[in-house]
Amino acid sequence: MEAIRQICPNKYLNFRALEAINSRGGMMILWDRGQRELVDCIAAIGQTARVLEGKPIANNINSRIAAEICEMKNTIGKTPGLGVILVGGRRDSQSFVRIKMKVGIVPFTVELPEDCSEAELFDAVSSFNENPLIHGVIVQLPLPKILHVRVIFFSEVSPKVRSLAYSNFGIDLWAQHLDEEKIISYVSPEKDVDGFHPTNVGNLAMNDVEIKGENVVVVGRSKLVGLPTSLLMQRHHATVTTVHAFTGNPKQVTCGADILVSDIGVPNMIRGHWLNPGVIVVDMGANSVEDTDSLKGQRLIGDVCYDAAIVKASAITPVPGGVGPITISMLLSNTLDAAKRTYRHT
Numbered sequence: 001m002e003a004i005r006q007i008c009p010n011k012y013l014n015f016r017a018l019e020a021i022n023s024r025g026g027m028m029i030l031w032d033r034g035q036r037e038l039v040d041c042i043a044a045i046g047q048t049a050r051v052l053e054g055k056p057i058a059n060n061i062n063s064r065i066a067a068e069i070c071e072m073k074n075t076i077g078k079t080p081g082l083g084v085i086l087v088g089g090r091r092d093s094q095s096f097v098r099i100k101m102k103v104g105i106v107p108f109t110v111e112l113p114e115d116c117s118e119a120e121l122f123d124a125v126s127s128f129n130e131n132p133l134i135h136g137v138i139v140q141l142p143l144p145k146i147l148h149v150r151v152i153f154f155s156e157v158s159p160k161v162r163s164l165a166y167s168n169f170g171i172d173l174w175a176q177h178l179d180e181e182k183i184i185s186y187v188s189p190e191k192d193v194d195g196f197h198p199t200n201v202g203n204l205a206m207n208d209v210e211i212k213g214e215n216v217v218v219v220g221r222s223k224l225v226g227l228p229t230s231l232l233m234q235r236h237h238a239t240v241t242t243v244h245a246f247t248g249n250p251k252q253v254t255c256g257a258d259i260l261v262s263d264i265g266v267p268n269m270i271r272g273h274w275l276n277p278g279v280i281v282v283d284m285g286a287n288s289v290e291d292t293d294s295l296k297g298q299r300l301i302g303d304v305c306y307d308a309a310i311v312k313a314s315a316i317t318p319v320p321g322g323v324g325p326i327t328i329s330m331l332l333s334n335t336l337d338a339a340k341r342t343y344r345h346t
């Protein structure tokens, strides 16, 4: 009862059902999804996941990269360059690009409007491919879709005011005018520091990660994250299941995971009751949401409901400070490696 009072001190609570929570026993009040989550958390007090901090690892990698770049500059007078192509003004893009340039890699940035043509984008990739000062090229994904047709259903036409009185129901049809697959495969494989190129995805799966025999559920199947992660996990003998937008009962699948990797891009979609107690959660989601308390007016959150997962999982990567900084470090590290290959510098 104390737990319930903490959540809703002044509210009348309508008890509809009581049931055990997984194997730990406890109480669950069902009246709406959000509240059920809170009770779930409180009932599980005493179990807290290990937080897998990515920042310290990323800092180590970044120090190593900075030192190597310094050495490279001193011995052969060269510096790695990274070309970034941004299409459309995505809110998260600027900070993503800013972080990349910290360790001494020279940035080259091209910004194109969201309605740019495929030819313009190919030209930008091509000029980066050919530029000898650029060793890594990334095209920021996802590429924008543009509004193609908007259908609005309206309930009446008023001839007097010569306007339409809309019902607020409509359908927007978006068109993907830029073919992501084609554009990404246009980046030279030796400059593909994202690791998209089929050859590089194969190489990614050669790394040594000990996950043999585990049930891994990867939520999302994008070329950027989900697909390479599934390949990587399979290569290391995990039993991998993919959840995507057409999966009928995603919760049922995620509940069977020993390791859950999420790259959906939907803030807080994975709730506490989607998780198997003791699961290891790798939250790749980097979702910018409005936050009026923050100076920037926004903050970054993951795909997994962190407050619920921290009391249910055995380990979890936080957002921010988890996978994100390591992704950037590895991208920089790949750029440095590409520059070393170009200059035959060891």
Ligand SMILES: NC(=O)C1=CN([C@@H]2O[C@H](COP(=O)(O)OP(=O)(O)OC[C@H]3O[C@@H](n4cnc5c(N)ncnc54)[C@H](OP(=O)(O)O)[C@@H]3O)[C@@H](O)[C@H]2O)C=CC1
Pocket (backbone or CB within 6 Å): 141, 142, 219, 220, 221, 222, 223, 224, 225, 226, 243, 244, 245, 246, 247, 250, 263, 264, 265, 266, 283, 284, 285, 286, 287, 323, 324, 325, 327, 328
């Ligand atoms: N932390 C990091 O280092 C990185 C983070 N990211 C972040 O990862 C997130 C995803 O990015 P990205 O992979 O490029 O996104 P995409 O939009 O390319 O892919 C999203 C995937 O999630 C699936 N999906 C979407 N909605 C649902 C749903 N309701 N139920 C089940 N599956 C769903 C889609 O399924 P379907 O295929 O059926 O459409 C798709 O496979 C973003 O937040 C991005 O910012 C990305 C790169 C690096």
Ligand SMILES: Nc1nc(=O)c2c([nH]1)NC[C@@H]1CN(c3ccc(C(=O)N[C@@H](CCC(=O)O)C(=O)O)cc3)C=[N+]21
Pocket (backbone or CB within 6 Å): 095, 096, 099, 138, 139, 140, 141, 142, 194, 224, 286, 300, 319, 320, 321, 322, 323, 324, 325, 326, 327, 328
């Ligand atoms: N071709 C391509 N390659 C990408 O790798 C790619 C992309 N497109 N499109 C967008 C997503 C998103 N993404 C992030 C990586 C790190 C952080 C990151 O490090 N975030 C910090 C916080 C940053 C902040 O607060 O501004 C953190 O998680 O701690 C965020 C987002 C890579 N992406």
